[in-house]
Amino acid sequence: MIIRNVRPWGGQASDIDVTDGRIAAVLPHAPSRPDDGTGIDGRGRLAMPSFSDVHCHLDSNRVGLPFRPHTGGSGIWGLVMNDREHWREDPPVAERTTALLGRMIERGTTRVRSYAQIDADSGLERFEGVLAAKEAHKDRADVEIIAFPQAGLLREKGVPELMEEALSSGAAVVGGIDPCTLDRDPVRHLDIVFGLAERHQAPVDIHLHEPGHLGVFSTDLVLERTRALGMQGKVTISHAYELGTVDEATTRRLIEDFAELDVSMATIAPAQQSTALPLAELTRAGVRVGLGEDGQRDFWSPYGNGDMLDRTWQLAFTSRYRPDELIEHCWAVASRGGAAILDPSLQRLTSTADRPGVDVGDAADLILVEGDTVVSAVMDRGADRTVIHAGRVVADQLRLVG
Template sequence: MDQAGPPRLSCDAGRVTGLYLTGVRPWGGELSDVEIRDGRIAAVTAAGGPAPEGVPLLAGEGRLLVPSFSDVHVHLDSTRLGLPWRPNDSPGGVWANMLHDRAHWRDGGPPMAERSTHMLGLLIAHGVTRVRGYAQVDADCELERLEAVVAAREAHAGRADVEIIAFPQAGLLREPGVPSLMEAALRAGAGVMGGIDPCGVDGDPVRHLDIVFDLADRYGVPVDVHLHEPGELGLFSLGLIIERTRALDLRGRVTISHAFTLAHTPPPRLDEVLAEMAELDISVATVAPPGRNTLPLTRLTEAGLRVGLGDDGQRDYWSPYGNADLLDRTWQLAFTNGFRNDHLVEHALAVGTWGGATVLDPSLPRLRGVDDRPGLAVGDPAELVLLDGEAPAAAVQDRLPHRTVVHAGRVVAHDLALV
């Protein structure tokens, strides 16, 4: 793959708090110059105007400017990217795959901290600067995998903002001591309390969710629940989550990951459930699954829900898929939803970039509809990525490597390599 070389900066952008982008096209619009000060967009003007003195210049070369990608569902401790190819022999199913991973994850070669750090670096190099990543906590690994993800976060502290979810992949009740381990994880670097399939994994949804929400409430952290459960079973678990969100007033602090039940629920029941979720500001994280589990993306957005996109596991002991490129996953989101028109493909890009940012920070203005293109206004965080493409929809289809990634107003990656 040809590399375009380092970004053309007039001085060392890594040592200042400002940056001036020349000749970029915000969301594919007119050529503009963008001034960044103190990690935020300070001005957007017509291209060719006078540049401020003492601020490094970055030549935009007419490329698209969009918000950087936000990966809101990625297993940073579940990857073989960068390692020799291993034929996939995962058995299928949540519990069987969990046991398969448990039998092999220590045999992956480099230490888990090294693998997680490499994985996070790849995400950043491809355009991600905001991450919500899982760290598995169970009776087998205890806090070992959490410690690896914490190390990865520290290694890339200047390149991305990373939230870590303490994730009970094997449930909270099937093995002794797991709730105490989860509490220890919240004291050791995790900032989000995780849960998984309260009925399907633990078989005791009330007790499972009581533990999840009690720890979240006591430690003042958000909740993120993996909910693969389909149909009526998933609706039952979702109802219990809604009940606890309301009782503890965790409005804006709860995310449902996968939420496959929303793909199986027809209207008008779906509209009722989405209205309840919107009332309590419960967000959704999807990994763009194919087939019957594809979420009705436009319905979620139009109902007022915050929706973000994630990469899930990346070429691990569960699945051979994944390349740490959320632009690829954005293509998958558009494809699985059957989007063909440009404005809908661009909506998938808005979800993969700004939509995920609102999942992580509910104070940010959410997507107002399928035609909303936020994130590039004066005052918005300078979390940005420059992409090649005639239009945003073309960038999603072509997924070209010439990218420049900006975090907190600093260039942190260029042409798929960390700076």
């Protein structure tokens, strides 16, 4: 397939030759180039690496349903219990999850790492809903499922056993959450998480909402286990809103430890972005950083719409970025930054000037989008989009194909 007249990362007009799902050549655009009828007319649009959402909760979304008054309580536990009280009022999880995943693909996301809540209330029902969505869109996107103990591993009986069952039934990642403030036994919590990971040869993803020094304490316990078990490249810490607030020496030390142990970070571009470890410094150190949309219009929050281009704008905005290079870097994080978390064999971003994903040999996971420049595409977030996964068009003009 030839993708004609596109501008990779906003550069010169080019024709991209795709063979067996990968980019075989990037050639100067030639209007006279032969076309066997299988090509795509890029119409001068940008050719960008498609998005990788590495932190979303597909199973909790209410996108497309009528808005309802927000009833969530304060704190993590209050929000968990509010969700538990109401989630069965909506259509089945598989139906909502499949619809949202399709919407995400239509807007340019072709790689997803989604949490699936596993607790004493829902058992494996929510996990099975995400598994159904993955199967429904298996030819349009690559989906990893995290077995996620949203209500903790220790507060209710039987949760570790449910986690084990999910990991034997299609979950690919072991989740953990706030070892100190939720389960209040960080050693036992992390023993279970890393024990499951060792038995199933699975990566780990830890939700960390804990503040300041407490967050650093939990992070150090995770780093300790990563080093002891040789799990470099297999551990992600998500959120970590306040790891940058303790002191400059701690910030520098954590960044160095993350880089040494290849521990990645997933951000949702929160309002507290200024208190997290700084994005540009993480990149310069070679720490893998990816972006995600978190919960979307659910019982936790009314925010979120399935569009990673919107979330890329949010990452630039909350990071207070204005220079073109830094705003373009947000797209790199939202696309290949996350892809390198899902596939540690991919090269890490090491500079805010890195522009990967549209080179010879790369997987042909692309989005063609309107814009004079990459920055204008982030600012305007237009609807003229064509989404390509593994060398095949899977969505066009915000509609699924096939």
